[in-house]
Each structure stands twice: as C-alpha cells, then as structure tokens.
Amino acid sequence: MASFQLQINGENRAVNVDPNTPLLWVLRDHLSLKGTKYGCGIAQCGACTVHLNGTAVRSCSIPVSAIGNQPITTIEGLSENGDHSVQKAWVELDVAQCGYCQPGQMMSAAALLKANPNPTDEQIASSLNGNLCRCGTYLRIKQAVKKAATL
Amino acid sequence: MSRTESKLSRRNFLKSSALAGGGLMISFSWLVSCNSKREEALGLPEEWFELNGFLKIGDNGLVTIMAPNPEFGQNVTTSLPMIIGEELDVDWNKVIVEQAKFNTDVFTRQFAGGSQSVRQGWVNGLREAGAAAKYMLKEAAAKQWGVSASDITTKEGVLSHVASGNSAGYGEMASLAVGIEIPETLELKKPSELTLVGTARKNVRGKDIVTGKPMFGIDYEEEGMLIAMIIHPPAFGMRLKSFDATTAKQMSGIKEVFTITSFPNDEPRGYFSTDAFTETVVVVGNTTWEVMQAKKAVRVEWEQSPATQITTAGFGGTQQVTVPAGLENSTDHYRLMQQMAARPGRIERRDGNPEAAFKKAAKVIERTYTAPFLAHNAMEPMNFFARVTDDMVHLAGPLQAPEFAEQAVANRLGVPLEKVDIKMTRMGGGFGRRAYDHYVVEAALISRHMKAPVKLVYTREDDMTNGIYRPSYHATYRAALDENNNLIAFHAKAGGIPESPLHANRFPAGAVENYLAESWQIDSNITVGAFRAPRSNFIAGAEQSFLDEVAEAAGKDPIEFRLELLKRARENPVGDRNDYEADRYAGVLELVREKSNWDQPEEGVSRGVSAYFCHNSYVAHVLDVEMEGGEPRVKKVTCAVDCGIVINPLAAANMVEGAVVDGIGHSLYSYLTFNNGATEQNNFNRYRMIRHSEAPETIDVHFVKNDIAPTGLGEPPFPPVFAAVANALYKATGKRHYNQPYMVQQQISLG
Numbered sequence: 001m002a003s004f005q006l007q008i009n010g011e012n013r014a015v016n017v018d019p020n021t022p023l024l025w026v027l028r029d030h031l032s033l034k035g036t037k038y039g040c041g042i043a044q045c046g047a048c049t050v051h052l053n054g055t056a057v058r059s060c061s062i063p064v065s066a067i068g069n070q071p072i073t074t075i076e077g078l079s080e081n082g083d084h085s086v087q088k089a090w091v092e093l094d095v096a097q098c099g100y101c102q103p104g105q106m107m108s109a110a111a112l113l114k115a116n117p118n119p120t121d122e123q124i125a126s127s128l129n130g131n132l133c134r135c136g137t138y139l140r141i142k143q144a145v146k147k148a149a150t151l
Numbered sequence: 152m153s154r155t156e157s158k159l160s161r162r163n164f165l166k167s168s169a170l171a172g173g174g175l176m177i178s179f180s181w182l183v184s185c186n187s188k189r190e191e192a193l194g195l196p197e198e199w200f201e202l203n204g205f206l207k208i209g210d211n212g213l214v215t216i217m218a219p220n221p222e223f224g225q226n227v228t229t230s231l232p233m234i235i236g237e238e239l240d241v242d243w244n245k246v247i248v249e250q251a252k253f254n255t256d257v258f259t260r261q262f263a264g265g266s267q268s269v270r271q272g273w274v275n276g277l278r279e280a281g282a283a284a285k286y287m288l289k290e291a292a293a294k295q296w297g298v299s300a301s302d303i304t305t306k307e308g309v310l311s312h313v314a315s316g317n318s319a320g321y322g323e324m325a326s327l328a329v330g331i332e333i334p335e336t337l338e339l340k341k342p343s344e345l346t347l348v349g350t351a352r353k354n355v356r357g358k359d360i361v362t363g364k365p366m367f368g369i370d371y372e373e374e375g376m377l378i379a380m381i382i383h384p385p386a387f388g389m390r391l392k393s394f395d396a397t398t399a400k401q402m403s404g405i406k407e408v409f410t411i412t413s414f415p416n417d418e419p420r421g422y423f424s425t426d427a428f429t430e431t432v433v434v435v436g437n438t439t440w441e442v443m444q445a446k447k448a449v450r451v452e453w454e455q456s457p458a459t460q461i462t463t464a465g466f467g468g469t470q471q472v473t474v475p476a477g478l479e480n481s482t483d484h485y486r487l488m489q490q491m492a493a494r495p496g497r498i499e500r501r502d503g504n505p506e507a508a509f510k511k512a513a514k515v516i517e518r519t520y521t522a523p524f525l526a527h528n529a530m531e532p533m534n535f536f537a538r539v540t541d542d543m544v545h546l547a548g549p550l551q552a553p554e555f556a557e558q559a560v561a562n563r564l565g566v567p568l569e570k571v572d573i574k575m576t577r578m579g580g581g582f583g584r585r586a587y588d589h590y591v592v593e594a595a596l597i598s599r600h601m602k603a604p605v606k607l608v609y610t611r612e613d614d615m616t617n618g619i620y621r622p623s624y625h626a627t628y629r630a631a632l633d634e635n636n637n638l639i640a641f642h643a644k645a646g647g648i649p650e651s652p653l654h655a656n657r658f659p660a661g662a663v664e665n666y667l668a669e670s671w672q673i674d675s676n677i678t679v680g681a682f683r684a685p686r687s688n689f690i691a692g693a694e695q696s697f698l699d700e701v702a703e704a705a706g707k708d709p710i711e712f713r714l715e716l717l718k719r720a721r722e723n724p725v726g727d728r729n730d731y732e733a734d735r736y737a738g739v740l741e742l743v744r745e746k747s748n749w750d751q752p753e754e755g756v757s758r759g760v761s762a763y764f765c766h767n768s769y770v771a772h773v774l775d776v777e778m779e780g781g782e783p784r785v786k787k788v789t790c791a792v793d794c795g796i797v798i799n800p801l802a803a804a805n806m807v808e809g810a811v812v813d814g815i816g817h818s819l820y821s822y823l824t825f826n827n828g829a830t831e832q833n834n835f836n837r838y839r840m841i842r843h844s845e846a847p848e849t850i851d852v853h854f855v856k857n858d859i860a861p862t863g864l865g866e867p868p869f870p871p872v873f874a875a876v877a878n879a880l881y882k883a884t885g886k887r888h889y890n891q892p893y894m895v896q897q898q899i900s901l902g
C-alpha cells in the first residue's frame with residue numbers, strides 16, 4: 001500500500017492503494033468515478049479511456065504509481081454540465097445503443113478533436129480503432145465526431 | 152377510434168395503484184431524467200398521482216411513465232413509454248421515464264429477447280395503460296365541468312371542452328382522476344390517429360450516457376459491499392478437484408476463498424440455468440484489483456468430468472440430458488459435422504417427390520456452409536449484485552430474463568418467490584447472453600455465505616471462456632433446375648453442435664414443388680444458448696448465399712429470382728405451414744432494389760443482396776463492396792425493413808445500423824475455437840471483433856410504410872447480413888465464401 005495524490009477532474013484526490021493498481025480500478029473502486037468502464041483489462045477495447053495530460057490513454061493498463069502529478073480527466077470531468085461539444089453531438093445524433101462503450105469513445109474523440117480539430121474519416125477511424133462497440137454504433141460515432149468538430 | 156377489450160383487468164390496475172405507496176417513495180435522484188432542463192423549467196411536482204402501475208401524473212403536469220422492460224440497447228426505455236404516452240396524449244417534453252421495478256403483478260413479460268418487447272407491449276397492455284389513464288382524466292374533468300366526457304378532447308397533456316370553453320392541464324385533474332373506475336373496454340387509437348408514435352425521439356437516457364452516470368450493473372454499489380470473482384475450470388469437460396488458497400487468503404483485502412455449487416446435478420434446472428461449470432472457487436475481497444490478484448494466487452487442481460445426467464426444464468416440460476465427457480477440439484467438430492451431414496437426417500418437412508425431381512433434373516447444385524462457435528462478448532462483462540439476509544434476497548444487475556432468474560434463485564436458496572427482489576439495471580449489451588442466470592445464482596450464494604452485500608464480477612477472460620455460446624453449424628443445400636432453369640426441387644440438410652439451425656417451414660419452403668428438409672445434431676459438453684436471432688443467424692446466411700448461386704446457375708437476377716419464387720408462394724403455395732407472408736417478403740426486396748439502385752450498376756461497385764424473415768419482421772439488405780488496394784471493402788449497405796408501424800424511427804434506424812455492423816463483423820472476422828476443451832480465445836487480443844475502420848461508410852435504412860401492428864427489430868436485421876456480405880464479395884472477387892468467418896476460413900474449417 002502507498003498513498004498517491006491524484007489530480008482528477010481539477011480536484012486533488014488522495015488514495016491509499018497497492019502501487020500496481022491500474023488507474024481504472026482506482027477510479028471505479030476507490031473514487032467512485034464509475035463512468036470509466038472495464039471491458040478487457042488489456043488495452044484492447046478502449047472502454048476505460050481517460051485523458052492523462054490531455055492525451056487519451058487506457059486506464060486499465062496504467063498503474064497508479066506511474067501517474068505522478070499528471071492531470072487526469074474522466075468522462076465525469078469532460079465538462080461541467082455535460083455540454084462538451086462531443087457530448088452535445090453524441091446526444092444530438094442519438095449515438096448510443098447500450099451506451100457502455102460510449103464514455104471511452106467520447107474520451108478518445110475529445111482527445112482527437114483537441115489535437116486535430118478537423119479530422120478526416122480515416123483519421124477518425126484510426127484514432128478510434130482501439131474503441132470497440134459491440135452494439136455497432138461506429139457510423140453514428142463518426143458522424144458525431146464530425147458534428148462535434150463544428151460545434 | 153377502434154374499440155378493444157381492455158387487456159388489463161380492473162383488479163390489476165387497482166392492485167398497481169395500491170402499490171403506489173412504494174412507487175411514490177422513490178426519491179427523485181433515482182429518476183434519471185430525460186432532460187434536466189425540462190425539470191428545471193417545470194420544477195418538481197408537489198405531489199404525484201399514480202393512475203395505474205405504468206404512470207403517474209404530477210400536480211404541475213409532469214408525467215412519469217414506467218419503462219417496464221429490461222434495457223440492453225434496444226431502446227425500449229424510450230419506445231415503450233412512447234406507446235403508453237401516445238394513448239395518454241402526453242406532451243412528450245413533460246415526460247420523465249423511470250425504469251419500472253421487476254414486478255410480475257403489474258407488468259407482463261418483463262423480458263428482453265426474441266425481439267418481442269414492442270410487439271407484445273403493443274397488444275398486451277401498454278396502450279391500454281395510457282388509454283385507461285386518459286379515460287380517468289376525462290371522467291374527472293367531465294365531473295368537474297358538468298359536461299359529458301365524450302365531448303372532451305385531449306392533446307399534449309391538455310383536456311378541452313370546446314362548447315363550454317373549459318380547459319385544464321393533466322396536472323390539474325390528476326388528483327380527481329385517482330381511483331376512477333375504468334370500463335371493461337377502452338378506446339384505442341387507429342393507426343391514422345397516432346401522433347407521438349412514428350416520430351423521431353431521442354433516447355431518454357442520452358444525457359446520462361454521455362455524462363458517464365452510474366447506470367449499469369457493474370456500477371451498482373451498496374454500503375459495505377464486497378467484490379467477488381469466481382474461478383471456473385479452464386476447459387469444457389473439466390471440473391474442480393481441489394484448491395489451495397493459503398497464499399491468496401493472506402493477500403491484501405481478501406476476505407475469504409471457498410467453493411459454491413450453482414446448480415446441483417440432482418436438482419432440475421430452469422430453462423435459462425445453463426451452466427457448464429457448476430462448481431467454482433470463489434474469491435471475495437474489498438476491491439476488484441485485490442480480488443483479481445488473489446484469484447491468480449489460488450492453486451487449483453482440475454480433473455476430467457465423467458458424463459453427467461442433468462434435468463432441465465424446457466418450455467415443453469422437463470428433460471433428461473446427458474452431458475458427455477471428454478475434451479473437444481474444433482478440428483474434430485468440423486470433421487464430425489461433415490460425417491453427420493453425409494448420413495440421412497431427421498426429416499422435418501417433405502413436399503412432393505424430391506428424390507424423383509433431383510433424378511430428372513437438368514442441373515443439380517450442391518453447396519455446404521459452416522459457421523464457428525461465437526461468444527456474445529457484451530461490452531459489460533457478466534456481473535450481479537446480491538444482498539441475502541434472513542428475510543430477503545435483494546438482487547440488482549443487468550439481466551434479460553428476471554422472471555426466470557427470480558425462480559432460479561428462489562429454488563436454489565429454498566426461499567419463496569416473494570422473498571426475492573430484483574432491481575433491473577441498464578445492461579451493457581446482452582445479445583442473449585444475459586437471459587441466462589447462473590451468475591445471479593452465484594452472486595446470491597456468495598452473499599449468503601458471506602452474510603454481506605456482494606457484487607460478483609467476471610473478468611473479460613471469465614466471461615469469454617464461460618460458455619453459453621452461439622453453436623457451431625453446418626448446412627448442405629441442394630437445388631434442382633429443369634432445362635428451362637425452373638427450380639423444381641430444393642433440399643436443406645442442416646445440423647450443428649449441439650443443435651440444428653434448420654427452420655423447415657421458412658422460405659423457400661412453400662415456393663418449390665418438391666422440397667425436403669432434414670436435421671441432425673451432435674452432442675457436446677460445450678454450453679450454448681441464445682445469440683441474437685438464434686439459428687436464423689446462421690441459416691439465413693447459408694440459405695441466402697445458396698439462392699444467390701442457384702439464381703446464377705439459372706441465369707437470373709438474384710432479386711428477380713427470389714421474387715419469382717415469392718410469387719409462386721403467394722399465388723399457389725406448396726403446403727400450408729409456410730412461416731412467412733410472401734407479400735411482405737417481396738415488399739422488402741422491391742424496396743431495397745429501388746433504394747440501392749440495384750438496376751443501375753456502378754463502375755467498381757459490387758453488390759450483394761439478401762433477405763430474411765424472422766422474429767416477425769422482414770428485412771432485405773443490399774451491400775456494396777469496392778476493391779481498395781486489392782482488398783474488398785464494404786462501402787455502403789442499403790436496408791429495407793418491414794416491422795409494421797415504426798414506433799421511433801430514430802432508434803429503429805440505429806438498431807438496424809448496429810445489426811448490419813454486427814453482421815459484417817461476425818461474417819468476416821469473429822470465431823471461437825477449442826483445443827482440448829479450452830477456448831483458444833479469451834480476450835479481445837485474440838477474439839476478433841469488428842472495429843471502426845472496418846465499418847461501412849454508409850448505412851441507409853428504409854422502412855416499409857404500413858399500418859400493421861409493430862414487430863421487433865433487435866434481431867431481424869442481423870441474419871440477412873451474412874449472405875449480403877458473401878454475395879457482394881463474390882461479385883467483387885469471383886470467390887464464393889462458404890465458411891464463416893469469410894476472412895479466415897481455412898484456419899478453422901480444416902484445422
């Protein structure tokens with residue numbers, strides 16, 4: 001066990017956990033931030049995507065000890081009122097089916113748009129290729145990313 | 152207005168009103184709102200008035216409508232309340248949707264599966280619930296205004312009496328409406344009178360999903376809750392011998408390691424109580440990560456199981472089943488299927504004289520199709536919460552068939568049904584997998600043992616290797632053409648491990664004079680279960696690929712060829728057990744032909760068509776493939792769907808799009824194989840699922856417009872995709888695909 005001071009969604013959060021604990025489980029079990037999802041645990045599905053220093057990362061595969069003071073953003077902190085352009089576009093285009101993969105998809109999309117405000121279809125597909133959607137909402141996700149780029 | 156018998160007896164309505172006490176106490180924070188702005192604008196009502204178990208009206212006009220059925224992405228949380236709201240004449244902007252409790256006293260068929268939620272809800276109570284409440288409000292207003300109720304009209308939450316100039320919002324009349332008797336018959340709207348149904352409405356949970364609200368089973372939490380995981384045998388055909396948890400028990404956060412038996416072999420099991428691994432080792436601790444680590448530290452010895460007798464309850468009574476011993480391999484599976492296909496099967500249907508017709512045929516075409524086992528891989532792995540106390544069994548989690556799970560838990564724990572309470576959470580996908588209840592029973596047994604609230608969580612590996620797969624299938628088709636290229640005989644022989652996918656009375660049965668359908672199956676200890684459009688999900692692909700090849704052999708356009716057969720089935724059907732309406736079948740083919748520009752070929756675009764009827768809806772797809780750098784790429788899919796009245800076109804199109812992507816993925820990439828009883832894939836690094844870059848660029852969904860009572864969409868658009876893919880690939884590459892998944896066939900079919 002060790003203590004860590006994490007910068008999450010603009011707040012300072014302290015946890016006392018095994019240093020090998022993946023960030024995903026720190027978020028879900030210790031900080032009750034359950035928007036970040038578990039899907040595979042091996043960086044293959046993207047359900048656990050969060051921003052670390054503004055970059056999309058798979059929180060299931062990053063031990064809490066590797067984070068230091070780099071800021072973390074989760075879906076709960078993407079915007080204060082759920083009105084990030086990506087969130088607005090997702091609601092507008094009625095993207096979700098079951099919805100389970102969507103926080104991860106949106107975190108990947110938000111990071112993409114920050115780095116590249118006007119991505120092409122190919123750029124969207126390749127940036128989001130690590131985010132599985134079992135319900136098959138890929139087309140709406142692509143349309144929503146393009147829509148978000150205009151908001 | 153059309154008159155209909157009220158399907159809900161008065162007693163039922165009153166009973167549900169009596170339950171209102173509980174319903175009313177649900178705190179507002181639990182009502183995940185459709186639109187927070189909506190409540191801000193309107194504010195919370197001072198008081199709610201429950202008019203029946205499906206809805207309550209606030210004194211300020213806000214209406215809460217129950218979403219009675221489990222939600223796994225098919226969007227019934229929006230569409231079923233729309234059906235209720237339609238008859239109530241609500242202002243949809245003033246509606247809050249609440250997930251109903253699991254309660255068979257009030258709600259019929261709280262089940263997600265078979266594409267039946269909308270179809271059965273429509274004829275079984277949802278419309279009546281809305282109409283009954285509207286009747287009560289009208290009666291209340293009539294009394295208040297001293298006018299006749301029949302002169303009162305309703306629109307968007309407002310009651311009006313034109314002659315007297317009276318009008319009032321539903322909120323103003325709600326208190327007076329409580330307890331008004333409803334008549335035996337209620338008036339329901341005619342299709343032409345629908346105003347809410349048929350309009351595009353956004354998912355009422357959209358905002359909660361995009362803000363990451365804890366709505367799934369895996370997010371569920373209670374004070375003092377522990378985390379549990381199970382360790383199941385590494386292969387089908389194996390069972391627990393012994394375990395040593397000395398190290399694991401000393402690890403940080405670990406409470407206990409013990410074994411449970413989900414379903415004892417000598418007790419009859421419920422219909423959805425499939426479970427290959429009944430005796431498992433349980434690890435319980437404080438947090439998920441700690442339990443995951445301890446799980447790896449438990450030393451378990453396994454042994455081969457002998458053949459086992461179990462008793463299962465089917466829909467037609469109990470059945471003795473022998474689960475064979477042995478460690479199975481995919482290469483053997485394919486070899487065995489070939490052998491079985493070469494023997495005579497069980498005749499399921501025979502019309503005319505197929506043997507004679509094949510003998511005199513000018514041309515005989517014979518082809519064989521196969522498909523592998525598949526894992527459901529819902530994105531949210533299996534999990535369930537349980538808090539078992541001396542008086543009650545509290546359960547919460549993602550579940551398609553709560554009624555079956557309730558029974559299974561009651562049986563296993565030896566408690567009466569009324570002592571089992573199930574809270575239905577949103578499901579992160581289901582696809583059939585969550586109709587099964589072993590993980591619910593496991594959670595209950597673990598909580599009882601620990602005397603504490605427990606959430607059982609499967610890792611992805613646990614989930615993918617646990618069983619209840621889509622079976623592996625095999626089908627051989629033969630067609631006989633005469634010298635004028637007329638189809639004179641058709642023969643389907645299909646089987647699988649461990650069930651046959653055959654639907655003997657489906658198209659082209661009824662359209663061919665001489666017809667033979669045979670089935671066979673091979674026993675296995677690998678457990679299988681419902682997977683999005685069971686059996687149809689394979690047989691549609693085989694049949695529709697084969698018809699494409701027969702059309703080609705006959706020198707006919709594949710759509711024209713099918714339409715000719717359907718014309719025969721309509722005008723002069725063979726037999727009287729044909730399980731489809733030829734007109735509606737032809738309707739989707741004609742619509743897809745028009746919308747896909749089938750008759751205007753495009754340079755570089757290869758098109759494949761397929762149509763199928765299952766789960767009460769008709770769907771045809773045309774799939775456009777283009778070659779890119781020598782590789783085929785699905786560019787566009789045009790879909791024509793006949794599901795009767797479309798409740799919510801926005802969600803309906805989403806469902807069809809998802810099924811198309813799902814079908815492309817499973818036809819091209821996904822498979823699960825076995826080596827010595829163990830799956831060779833246990834996570835997404837080895838199990839191939841379709842990804843963003845492999846999805847088509849466009850999916851164009853069209854609905855046949857008619858006034859037929861609505862049917863479901865969760866399954867019907869899925870089965871026809873497989874053949875549309877195969878037929879388009881053939882046009883693009885000249886190669887026919889017979890073995891799924893098409894992109895890796897030699898790897899598994901031949902071993």
Ligand code: FES
Pocket residue numbers: 037038039040041042043044045046047048049058059060061
């Ligand atoms: S859970 Fe992290 S990528 Fe799947």
Ligand code: FES
Pocket residue numbers: 096097098099100101102132133134135136137224530579580
């Ligand atoms: S919406 Fe269900 S997994 Fe993506």
